[in-house]
Amino acid sequence: MLGSKIAWDDTVLPFQLDASDIRGRVVRLDGVLDQILSQHAYPDEIEALVAEMALLTAMIGQTMKLRWKLSLQVRGDGPVRLIATDYYAPTKEGTPGRIRAYASYDSSRLMPRVDPFSQIGKGYFAILIDQGQGNVPYQGITPISGGSLSACAETYFAQSEQLPSRFVASFGKSQLPGEEAEWRAGGVMLQKMPKASPFVAQPENAEENRVLRADDILSEDDFEDWNRANILLDTVEDMELVGPHVQPTELLVRLFHEDKPRVFDPQxxxxxxxxxxxxxxxxxxxxxxxxxxxxxxxxGVVTADCQFCGAHYVLDPETLGFKAEDKQDGDGD
Structure with a gap:
């Protein structure tokens, strides 16, 4: 058990179901999630939302050919005002991707023991892709809907990318004998790989501005494979997702052995x-x-705090702004 825990903690495992043209990711976040949440004293409801958002960020970030950064944001008019995460692409092959996250909320309006997602209220789920200097950032937005952050991500990919997607996530604190309680989280993502044709199935008499779902953009031929994979994924148990007893490779065989799962190098x-x-x-x-x-x-100083990692900066005001003096060179205005 200890060996599998070390081997798969904080890892994204890409895979493909060869028999059904479906790709996916299995994610385990453990130490990463502990570090993210230990930067803040969030209430339980906020911790749950940040944990789910971090899982989604790891799954989505690893699927994209990023040169720099992927950001996920949820903004709402409820007690939960903002959840923001960033995924920084590996700087070179074999190095880790990096994740950070934080949340902003109104503690006076937050309702204990009430479904965390419902406390976001009305708002939007956004994905932002920044490929670095010299490139125009991309931003896609979809309304908050579906009852969970995972459902919002599914809607985004159906609506903005025309890509049927499914996300399953599990997270919480667990404790091994003789050890302190720690966060463990796991998730699985499925995406139906696009065909060569740019056309997708459209529902008859579709309403304008209607929020699309995966079923709306699947052809009749693809629906059976997608439906079967989702039925199989519905059988997964929380402890299979978070481990450490079940390795991601073993989980894929348990769920999808008839679809010929093929794994790639873990990230x-x-x-x-x-x-x-x-x-x-x-x-x-x-x-x-x-x-x-x-x-x-x-x-007589200007201070700044990083919401993500808690770093505190103290700066000389005379060295700030567009008319700042460069004290190192001794130049005046």
Missing amino acids: PVEFGCQCSEDRVRESLSIYSAKDIAHMTTEE
């Missing part, structure tokens, strides 16, 4: 934040000296 993931003093200075470079003065504390 490690870790907690990682891109914040730095230089990035803080860059974000403040658009402000005037008057604006910077309003940000200056009674102690």
